[in-house]
Amino acid sequence: MAIRKVVERQTGVALWRQIADRIRLAISNGDYDAAGMVPPETVLAGEFGVNRHTVRSALAALAEEGLVRAVQGRGTMIERKERVSYPISRRTRFSQGLGRQVKEIGTRLLGHAGISASGEIATSLGIAPGDPVIELRTVSSGDGRPLSVSSSYYPAARFPRMAEEFEQLHSVTKAFAAHGLDDYVRVSTEIVARHADGDELAKLKLSAGAIVLETHSINADLDGRPVEYSRSCFAADRMKLKIET
Amino acid sequence: MAIRKVVERQTGVALWRQIADRIRLAISNGDYDAAGMVPPETVLAGEFGVNRHTVRSALAALAEEGLVRAVQGRGTMIERKERVSYPISRRTRFSQGLGRQVKEIGTRLLGHAGISASGEIATSLGIAPGDPVIELRTVSSGDGRPLSVSSSYYPAARFPRMAEEFEQLHSVTKAFAAHGLDDYVRVSTEIVARHADGDELAKLKLSAGAIVLETHSINADLDGRPVEYSRSCFAADRMKLKIET
DNA sequence: TACACTTGTCTAGATCAATAGACATTTGAG
DNA sequence: CTCAAATGTCTATTGATCTAGACAAGTGTA
Numbered sequence: 001m002a003i004r005k006v007v008e009r010q011t012g013v014a015l016w017r018q019i020a021d022r023i024r025l026a027i028s029n030g031d032y033d034a035a036g037m038v039p040p041e042t043v044l045a046g047e048f049g050v051n052r053h054t055v056r057s058a059l060a061a062l063a064e065e066g067l068v069r070a071v072q073g074r075g076t077m078i079e080r081k082e083r084v085s086y087p088i089s090r091r092t093r094f095s096q097g098l099g100r101q102v103k104e105i106g107t108r109l110l111g112h113a114g115i116s117a118s119g120e121i122a123t124s125l126g127i128a129p130g131d132p133v134i135e136l137r138t139v140s141s142g143d144g145r146p147l148s149v150s151s152s153y154y155p156a157a158r159f160p161r162m163a164e165e166f167e168q169l170h171s172v173t174k175a176f177a178a179h180g181l182d183d184y185v186r187v188s189t190e191i192v193a194r195h196a197d198g199d200e201l202a203k204l205k206l207s208a209g210a211i212v213l214e215t216h217s218i219n220a221d222l223d224g225r226p227v228e229y230s231r232s233c234f235a236a237d238r239m240k241l242k243i244e245t
Numbered sequence: 246m247a248i249r250k251v252v253e254r255q256t257g258v259a260l261w262r263q264i265a266d267r268i269r270l271a272i273s274n275g276d277y278d279a280a281g282m283v284p285p286e287t288v289l290a291g292e293f294g295v296n297r298h299t300v301r302s303a304l305a306a307l308a309e310e311g312l313v314r315a316v317q318g319r320g321t322m323i324e325r326k327e328r329v330s331y332p333i334s335r336r337t338r339f340s341q342g343l344g345r346q347v348k349e350i351g352t353r354l355l356g357h358a359g360i361s362a363s364g365e366i367a368t369s370l371g372i373a374p375g376d377p378v379i380e381l382r383t384v385s386s387g388d389g390r391p392l393s394v395s396s397s398y399y400p401a402a403r404f405p406r407m408a409e410e411f412e413q414l415h416s417v418t419k420a421f422a423a424h425g426l427d428d429y430v431r432v433s434t435e436i437v438a439r440h441a442d443g444d445e446l447a448k449l450k451l452s453a454g455a456i457v458l459e460t461h462s463i464n465a466d467l468d469g470r471p472v473e474y475s476r477s478c479f480a481a482d483r484m485k486l487k488i489e490t
Numbered sequence: 491t492a493c494a495c496t497t498g499t500c501t502a503g504a505t506c507a508a509t510a511g512a513c514a515t516t517t518g519a520g
Numbered sequence: 521c522t523c524a525a526a527t528g529t530c531t532a533t534t535g536a537t538c539t540a541g542a543c544a545a546g547t548g549t550a
Binding site for chain 2: 012013014016017018020021022025057061083085088089090092185186187188189190191192193194195197211212213236237239240241242243244245
Binding site: 012014040041042056059070071072073074075076 | 495496497498506507
């Protein structure tokens, strides 16, 4: 059959990258599960209507990501296909949600700072502009692959030891508990998608041109008072967000 | 000051496109609101560390999108900056949610078909593989700009006249009501981000390399029986998703 | 072993992306 | 009016991307 899959020229996105993105999507959709392999280069070249060399560039990029492995004479095998599902609900907790999908979860503290709340941070936390907040910058990984980078903000008046507690306990939930807050719920989450900037590419170990899902979320205590405002960037080709309502 | 904003070379994404994406983001973040204009080409070229011609290519792409307008001698003015917020909650209804953000909302039926349920459709609707479902393909616009394309699936046994009713009433909620279903709720929504394919680029009138937010959502009646499974693609640079939990 | 099929490598040429510099044209302020 | 500042247009050059074709080398099957 050889359905012609459309790629566009002169758009500022190289053909090999468009094709790499399409193949990555097909792998993660399970389109090639039957064989466990990507179709031969000549077949892909035919489907996309490009030269075989262009397909090879795309496959080389995916091999660089560790997604596929080419073996001369046999073909190109799929090494990894999963896209981790991150559940968002009233009881969103980072490590719990990923649960069985990844064996080993790590959240590393990149840095922390005491700053004064500006526009969106103050609004989201329901405090006055200029009030002190504590900022935690973290990167989270699953099985060694970075999944997200976050900046989280906490009202310093209520959670003065947030940075130190988090450093010790490696958990926001436990750091809240150390301040006497036993429970909290997700109030709202905003989601946008965009291209990753240079800093995110480095921290998430992405190849440039990659997409991130950026979320702005607010957690509140059971009385509805905001306790955390958080901006996270998820590597879009490794994650999906699952909203439970 | 002239902070060096990072763009990466040899990544398969042209510099002018990376820069266009960054400027679009800055506009939508309101970074240039004070002046109502984009900084001069020479300044942008300095910030990004590229030639002025490269910046001009980026601005030309944004002008093509209708986001900015350049005037010789004056500068490049911002024409449009909003990103429509689409709320997702238990009571998600397309047109209600957009409400005051856009004046005029339209959902156009691209086509419909009677098909038999395959894997994900059957699973999501809780019916047997091979059972008949009705597929509606639609494109939704706000103030003339296309915002999303969707394929929605309904169990034909329960909603046999879905296509005809929708065609008449231009509303899923009303078409459900015509079948005797007065209320339904959003059960789950999965969100991934990826590059748009050729078909989506055309239907959403995007410039290639653009990003879409793809959602897979399930709506159910008040007894928890699924009534709709829907796959939607939102133009990521025009929309954000707001989750209320 | 012989063969079909696959990936790996090389060369050469065409087109696109980016840089560099020069100069024209328009606008708004003094 | 005069001038500075901004966008518009042109030429030339370099490097990246894509195409085209040929052949080498590894794999699995008959």
